[in-house]
Amino acid sequence: MKTKKILLALFFIITCVNVSYASSWVNFPESGDIGQAFAISITSTADYSSPVVTWMNRTITLNVEQGGAGRISYGLLGSDVRNTKPGSYKILFEFVQGGKKYKASGNIILRAKEYPKENLTVSPKMVNPPKKELPRIRSEQQVIGTALRTMTADRKWTTPPQPPLSSITLTSQYGKQRVYNGVPRSGHNGADIRAATGTKIRAPFAGKVILTGFHYYAGGSVYIDSGNGVITVFFHLSEINVKKGENVVKGQVVAKSGATGRVTGPHLHYSLVLGGQFVDPIPLLSTSITQMLKHGKISMVN
Numbered sequence: 001m002k003t004k005k006i007l008l009a010l011f012f013i014i015t016c017v018n019v020s021y022a023s024s025w026v027n028f029p030e031s032g033d034i035g036q037a038f039a040i041s042i043t044s045t046a047d048y049s050s051p052v053v054t055w056m057n058r059t060i061t062l063n064v065e066q067g068g069a070g071r072i073s074y075g076l077l078g079s080d081v082r083n084t085k086p087g088s089y090k091i092l093f094e095f096v097q098g099g100k101k102y103k104a105s106g107n108i109i110l111r112a113k114e115y116p117k118e119n120l121t122v123s124p125k126m127v128n129p130p131k132k133e134l135p136r137i138r139s140e141q142q143v144i145g146t147a148l149r150t151m152t153a154d155r156k157w158t159t160p161p162q163p164p165l166s167s168i169t170l171t172s173q174y175g176k177q178r179v180y181n182g183v184p185r186s187g188h189n190g191a192d193i194r195a196a197t198g199t200k201i202r203a204p205f206a207g208k209v210i211l212t213g214f215h216y217y218a219g220g221s222v223y224i225d226s227g228n229g230v231i232t233v234f235f236h237l238s239e240i241n242v243k244k245g246e247n248v249v250k251g252q253v254v255a256k257s258g259a260t261g262r263v264t265g266p267h268l269h270y271s272l273v274l275g276g277q278f279v280d281p282i283p284l285l286s287t288s289i290t291q292m293l294k295h296g297k298i299s300m301v302n
Helices: 002-020 131-148 289-293
Strands: 024-028 031-033 038-044 049-055 058-061 065-067 070-077 087-097 100-111 117-120 170-172 177-180 183-187 191-194 200-202 207-215 219-225 230-240 253-257 267-274 277-279 297-301
Touching: 024 087, 024 100, 038 049, 038 087, 038 289, 049 070, 100 297, 131 207, 131 219, 207 230, 219 253
Parallel strands: 031 100, 117 177
Antiparallel strands: 024 038, 024 297, 038 070, 049 058, 049 087, 065 070, 087 100, 170 191, 177 183, 191 267, 200 253, 207 219, 219 230, 230 253, 230 267, 267 277
């Protein structure tokens, strides 16, 4: 019994020594363009818990993974072209290690990015909906808002993502200011990809379906949560092949493209939401989080 107590005491001392001499870092970019995704990370030579990052008034829950000789947490963040102005924005990292809470913060300068305008002609009811449709639209907005606030810590996303279609030909890029029937609207918060009605759409990441439905503006819609605030959104679908609550694997067929909702013709609207911010999903198709982190600034956590 005495030997057991001595061994436990030694284990406690060694653990405390390891934690006290742990080195920890955060990685984030110094600047970036509005509307574009970026990568962040927390790295430490010792174990830690409860990692979160706060960005754009949203706290994103991260998970802890084995990383080299230590532990690491990955995250994907960004800013929405619709409501972000150029300037300096604070980013805050927090985690617990050895019973102590650590914090590290910095600032990211977001630059203005020019996006072209686009004139579209749609059904008049899609610009000025009939009064009888307004309760439906408000109800859908509430349900969608709840889905977009989903926050889970289990990282199911891996980069690069699976392209949702076998061929990616943009018909309308992210960020374009939409003008419907001569009425200006906010910037396009996704990418429109050419797709004939009935084309199979695949999940870019593994995840859980958190919302499906046929909505007034978006038509057939699928929302997939992949953890750490990463949510994939598809609009204007002709067919939905998954149900709310279903777990999907990367590359799984989840729907078929169509021309439902506010459209000028059949296509796929593909959005990527990171911590509540709609970002341009296309650049991420050709890169990985490892490559993205190479452009970041590494700061030691005291």
